[in-house]
Amino acid sequence: MIRVLLVDDHPVVRNGYLRLLEQTDDISVIGEAGDAPAAYALFLEKSPDVTVADLCLPGAGGVELIRRMVKHDDKARILAFSMHDDAPLVRRVLDAGALGFIGKDAAPDQLVHAVRAVHQGRRYLAPDAVPSYAEQQARLEALRLASLSPREFEVFRLLAQGRSAAECAHLLALSAKTVSNLQSLIKEKLGVSSTTALVHFALRHAVVSM
Numbered sequence: 001m002i003r004v005l006l007v008d009d010h011p012v013v014r015n016g017y018l019r020l021l022e023q024t025d026d027i028s029v030i031g032e033a034g035d036a037p038a039a040y041a042l043f044l045e046k047s048p049d050v051t052v053a054d055l056c057l058p059g060a061g062g063v064e065l066i067r068r069m070v071k072h073d074d075k076a077r078i079l080a081f082s083m084h085d086d087a088p089l090v091r092r093v094l095d096a097g098a099l100g101f102i103g104k105d106a107a108p109d110q111l112v113h114a115v116r117a118v119h120q121g122r123r124y125l126a127p128d129a130v131p132s133y134a135e136q137q138a139r140l141e142a143l144r145l146a147s148l149s150p151r152e153f154e155v156f157r158l159l160a161q162g163r164s165a166a167e168c169a170h171l172l173a174l175s176a177k178t179v180s181n182l183q184s185l186i187k188e189k190l191g192v193s194s195t196t197a198l199v200h201f202a203l204r205h206a207v208v209s210m
Contacts, residue, residue, distance in 0.1 A: 002119045003030045005048035007039040007065070009057055013104075017052070020108050027115060034058075036065040043069055043076075050119050052111075054104075055082040055093065063096050070097030074196045079118045081106070090125070091137070097196045100124035123204065144190050145205055152189070155182045159195065160202030 004021060006029050008014045014032050021027045031046050033039035035058045043051060051069065055062030062080060069076045079100040080093045090101050100118045102110055106126045117124040148156060151172075158168045169179045192198045202208045 002027045002115060003046070003049045004028065004115060005031045005033070005039065005042055005046060005051045007033045007036075007051065007053040007057065007062075009034045009054065013054075017111065020111060021052075021115065024112055027112070036060045036062070036068075039065055040068055044072070049077065050115050051076065051078045052115065053078060053080055053098075055080055055084070055089070063092055066093065066096040066098050070194075070196050074199075077118045077121065079114050079124065081111075087137075094123075094200070095191075095193060095197050097194070097200075099200075102126040123200075141190075141201065141205065145201075145207075147189050148186065152182055152186050155179060156186050156190075156198070156202065157207055159183065159186070160199050160208045162199075 004027055006014055006017055018029045021029055030048060031042040033042050053062050066078050078098040080098045081102045081104055083104045093101050100114050102114050110126050114124040155168055165179045169176045190201055192201055
């Protein structure tokens, strides 16, 4: 059973999504929240398999909520949804650590499919919600990946495997300072701001596997 935490500030919307998800045989909504603080508290308490979170929340908002969740647990699996679906927003959400994004106008079966995909650790972007984002992002990321030097790529691969900077230094016969500098340069070149985003980047381009 996929245990889902549902986050939206509109009770009617939450109720609609709850009914939709619980019509399935493999999804159960274990908690609901209407704002970011309550959602984070439930996330800590319930440890859901998947968090489905609206981005337009009172206070800090959905993107910051995603960042907090991923900072607490870098294996958190989060599906974001929003009435807005422009490419820059989608990029911010994915960089924050979400595995999936769908628009609020997505078909009901897309939400169910997205929850299952994210639960399996797979990236999910609804094709009708963000029609051009995936192609634009893939081209941009391919160029960024190609910009890494052979040494930078090797450090990137090791970091994405979960190796520490100290382990990288030992394996590659480099100083800790050199690896630290390379790590910062790699993140800058790839356009990622966290180790979690770096791992997601590596997974998308088959540099490492689950």
